[in-house]
Amino acid sequence: MSKTILYARVSTADQTLTHQKTQAEAAGFTIDEVVADHGVSGISTRLADRAQGKRLFDMLRSGDVLVVRWVDRLGRNYQDVTDTIREFMRRGVIIKTVINGMVFDGATRDPMQQAVRDALIAFMAATAQAQAEATKEAQKAGIEAAKADAERYRGKKPSYDRATFTAVCDHLALGRGASEIAKETGLSRQTILRIRDQRADSEAALSRWGL
Incomplete structure (x- = not known):
């Protein structure tokens, strides 16, 4: 059975876990589980190197939905973020953002839709x-x-x-x-x-x- 998992990176006092979860629920998401890293840098620490970030790679399965406030919660390093999103899409995981309601799904096979999706990932x-x-x-x-x-x-x-x-x-x-x-x-x-x-x-x- 697929799950909807919220990943939160709490790096400052302003980005509380409760605030990020409340935002997601207000946007219409029903969260099954919350995974959060506290006090880690999104610039210098890759998602796969964070304690709870590692859990995501172990627990996410095809059909699961990964919810983040925005892509900067996954990281603030261009290469790491793009690699992470593409890896999850290859696994059949759908990534959704609370801000702007963006959806990144690797299921599409249409070349034009793939190009637009990948360009948007790179831009964000x-x-x-x-x-x-x-x-x-x-x-x-x-x-x-x-x-x-x-x-x-x-x-x-x-x-x-x-x-x-x-x-x-x-x-x-x-x-x-x-x-x-x-x-x-x-x-x-x-x-x-x-x-x-x-x-x-x-x-x-x-x-x-x-x-």
């Missing part, structure tokens, strides 16, 4: 790595800015917390428009544009306020 994996690198630089810049401003007034408190900031960055990485993101997050369009155009400054504002 590349986006995950690019976003990770941008976030790392933004965090570095935020820390430096926070140190420089330590003796100054912290300025206006951000209208968003770090979880919302992360969500906005996710949406921007997927190419969503500012108005659409504003509607979904409850932030103003101007705030979304500020995060998009001044990500390091937005990160620094969160750091100054300890958010």
Whole structure:
């Protein structure tokens, strides 16, 4: 009997296991089992090298559905993510994402559908790595800015917390428009544009306020 398994990678305090499971259920998934890795890097640690990531390779069978919040939960290294998704598809596993409801199924034999599917996998994996690198630089810049401003007034408190900031960055990485993101997050369009155009400054504002 096939199963629907949620894999969660919890690398920060904002990405709780409960939050990822709740998101999946809200999107209509009925989860049979949850597998989660805590405190591991998606950039430097391959899925197959993570304690619970290894379990996925052992437990997933043809017909099973693997649910992830987005492909960056599998990893933020382009080669690892693309290799992982293709390996699971070869085994007959269907991969589905909570964000945008993407479906990667190796069952199709139509060359055009295969080409579109593989191009999308490559694009999403590349986006995950690019976003990770941008976030790392933004965090570095935020820390430096926070140190420089330590003796100054912290300025206006951000209208968003770090979880919302992360969500906005996710949406921007997927190419969503500012108005659409504003509607979904409850932030103003101007705030979304500020995060998009001044990500390091937005990160620094969160750091100054300890958010």
